[in-house]
Amino acid sequence: MSKNTEEFQKIKIFSNKIRKNILDVAYKGGAERSHIGGALSSADIVSTLYGDVMNLNINNPLDINRDRFILSKGHACLVIYSALYEIGILSKEQFFSYEKENSILLGHPIINRDVGIEFSNGSLGMGLSLGVGVALSAKIKKKDYFSYVLIGDGECNEGSVWEAAMSGYKYKLNNLVAIIDKNGFQQTGTTNDIMDMYNLEEKWKSFGWNTISVDGHDINELLIALNKKKILESDKPTALIANTTKGKGISFIENNNAWHHNLLTKTQYEGAVSELGFDND
Amino acid sequence: MIDQKKIKTYSLIGARATFGMYALDLIKENPNLLILSGDVSTSAGLDRFRKQYPNNYYEIGIAEQNLIGVAAGLASENFDVITTTFAPFQTLRCCEQIKVNLSYMKQKVVMIGLASGLVQGPLGYTHCSIEDLSIIRSLPNLNIISPADSLETTKAIDAALKSNQSTYIRITGSTNNPIVYDNDYEFNLGESVTLKKGKDVALIATGPMVSESLKAYNELKEKNIDASVINIHTIKPIDKKKIIEIAKTHQLILTIEEHSVIGGLSSAVSEIISSDNYNCKQLSIGVNDTYDKGGSYEFLKNKHGLNSQNIISKVIKNLKN
Numbered sequence: 001m002s003k004n005t006e007e008f009q010k011i012k013i014f015s016n017k018i019r020k021n022i023l024d025v026a027y028k029g030g031a032e033r034s035h036i037g038g039a040l041s042s043a044d045i046v047s048t049l050y051g052d053v054m055n056l057n058i059n060n061p062l063d064i065n066r067d068r069f070i071l072s073k074g075h076a077c078l079v080i081y082s083a084l085y086e087i088g089i090l091s092k093e094q095f096f097s098y099e100k101e102n103s104i105l106l107g108h109p110i111i112n113r114d115v116g117i118e119f120s121n122g123s124l125g126m127g128l129s130l131g132v133g134v135a136l137s138a139k140i141k142k143k144d145y146f147s148y149v150l151i152g153d154g155e156c157n158e159g160s161v162w163e164a165a166m167s168g169y170k171y172k173l174n175n176l177v178a179i180i181d182k183n184g185f186q187q188t189g190t191t192n193d194i195m196d197m198y199n200l201e202e203k204w205k206s207f208g209w210n211t212i213s214v215d216g217h218d219i220n221e222l223l224i225a226l227n228k229k230k231i232l233e234s235d236k237p238t239a240l241i242a243n244t245t246k247g248k249g250i251s252f253i254e255n256n257n258a259w260h261h262n263l264l265t266k267t268q269y270e271g272a273v274s275e276l277g278f279d280n281d
Numbered sequence: 282m283i284d285q286k287k288i289k290t291y292s293l294i295g296a297r298a299t300f301g302m303y304a305l306d307l308i309k310e311n312p313n314l315l316i317l318s319g320d321v322s323t324s325a326g327l328d329r330f331r332k333q334y335p336n337n338y339y340e341i342g343i344a345e346q347n348l349i350g351v352a353a354g355l356a357s358e359n360f361d362v363i364t365t366t367f368a369p370f371q372t373l374r375c376c377e378q379i380k381v382n383l384s385y386m387k388q389k390v391v392m393i394g395l396a397s398g399l400v401q402g403p404l405g406y407t408h409c410s411i412e413d414l415s416i417i418r419s420l421p422n423l424n425i426i427s428p429a430d431s432l433e434t435t436k437a438i439d440a441a442l443k444s445n446q447s448t449y450i451r452i453t454g455s456t457n458n459p460i461v462y463d464n465d466y467e468f469n470l471g472e473s474v475t476l477k478k479g480k481d482v483a484l485i486a487t488g489p490m491v492s493e494s495l496k497a498y499n500e501l502k503e504k505n506i507d508a509s510v511i512n513i514h515t516i517k518p519i520d521k522k523k524i525i526e527i528a529k530t531h532q533l534i535l536t537i538e539e540h541s542v543i544g545g546l547s548s549a550v551s552e553i554i555s556s557d558n559y560n561c562k563q564l565s566i567g568v569n570d571t572y573d574k575g576g577s578y579e580f581l582k583n584k585h586g587l588n589s590q591n592i593i594s595k596v597i598k599n600l601k602n
Binding site: 118 | 336347349352354360382386
């Protein structure tokens with residue numbers, strides 16, 4: 001078994017667990033409804049980052065040399081909570097306190113670097129500017145950490161995303177990677193129907209970004225695209241257009257926008273968990 | 282210790298250019314300082330700073346939402362960050378970025394809003410700023426400083442950099458900025474300055490209206506009216522203790538501000554004196570909720586009664602014998 005295949009398998013398993021965690025916390029946490037579709041579409045991207053690509057220090061989440069992850073599409077918070085739980089930064093008690101009274105984990109992330117949450121997010125279009133600041137800081141301090149910002153394709157409607165894109169190019173932030181979770185849906189319809197952005201790839205390219213399109217559920221493609229050495233060959237920031245399926249992994253949720261923000265029934269939860277290959281406990 | 286020659290220079294060049302000039306002093310003491318501009322280096326007197334300290338100066342362009350976001354990102358990595366652009370764009374244009382990044386998330390940034398109030402009158406109300414205090418005051422975890430003169434602008438910047446939360450500094454006036462303080466003095470964030478201690482009426486003012494209130498004080502004195510003059514340089518956190526003391530010892534408070542009467546100094550003071558049964562009446566001078574026709578700074582100030590004569594006539598009309 002080659003190293004790549006081992007990595008691939010490891011991330012696949014990690015990703016499957018994250019999907020299970022998303023379902024668990026959506027079903028057993030404190031939320032009436034959760035943003036399930038967009039969390040599942042990001043699961044393979046986040047698993048590749050947390051399972052392999054990112055330099056993390058589990059024992060010291062404040063390590064100055066850590067890679068930074070910013071969930072600009074903050075409503076997909078279950079994917080990051082699930083990853084932080086899986087790697088052991090969030091305790092079980094913290095994880096399942098999601099959306100309960102006085103919880104540190106609400107329906108959009110709240111800055112808490114002790115548990116690996118870099119910033120508060122949820123108001124769309126703000127994460128990339130923070131990423132530019134953090135990446136610029138690395139350049140000024142001559143640190144070699146990377147900053148990853150996960151952005152929704154619907155979120156790209158926000159003008160502030162493009163303000164940030166301009167500055168990422170201007171300051172040659174090749175340590176900054178914007179990952180666009182292009183699942184083709186936003187809150188009330190398809191991205192084409194709500195606001196047709198014509199060609200997202202060409203837009204990022206025209207803003208001076210090194211733009212790569214991948215299948216956002218193909219771990220190999222993600223690993224190749226996120227290779228740090230390769231990324232640093234360019235002096236431009238990188239935009240990774242990850243073509244994804246909203247709700248990926250659970251057949252009745254996939255491409256069904258009713259699951260943008262929804263509640264799992266017991267039967268649905270059990271069916272979804274079985275589909276991922278887990279026993280119902 | 283700031284000498285009188287420097288105080289005169291600051292006054293001559295105005296508060297905006299004072300910021301740029303003072304930044305050259307600050308950077309010598311604090312290499313951790315970064316200044317981020319929204320394409321206003323010349324307007325903020327920062328051209329020398331930009332040339333001499335290119336590694337501490339970042340031009341973000343005409344993109345104020347990103348200006349605040351990048352500043353917050355840098356602040357989160359422990360830089361001391363100052364952002365600057367004209368007041369409407371430093372506050373309203375990026376209001377939600379201020380809310381989320383600085384207020385909610387508590388990243389510490391010093392925002393310097395240039396040419397606030399009515400000084401941009403000839404350019405129209407897109408460029409005037411009579412709402413900034415009101416809007417920013419509603420956000421938790423932020424300080425607001427409205428300096429009375431150029432020297433106080435430097436004090437405000439010092440205090441803002443030392444504070445552990447974000448600050449909005451509202452720069453007003455033009456060149457030949459009237460001098461309120463002709464000697465160095467002690468400035469404490471949140472502590473008003475009693476410039477004149479009287480008993481009949483309290484003139485509670487901020488920004489350029491402090492010097493107008495001092496002018497009014499002199500004329501009122503000739504009419505045997507003993508006024509207190511209080512400089513509320515910190516709009517938030519406001520000096521509650523002093524305002525309560527004034528409410529207990531004066532029959533009339535007049536608030537004066539180069540800002541809308543809604544949400545700024547007048548509102549902040551009335552929120553305090555309406556919280557208890559003080560035997561004190563409050564009147565306000567400010568812009569009365571209108572975007573009127575434009576014109577020169579002096580024209581607009583006079584039109585909205587932002588001058589010593591209006592202060593005097595309002596006091597005389599409302600003071601009980």
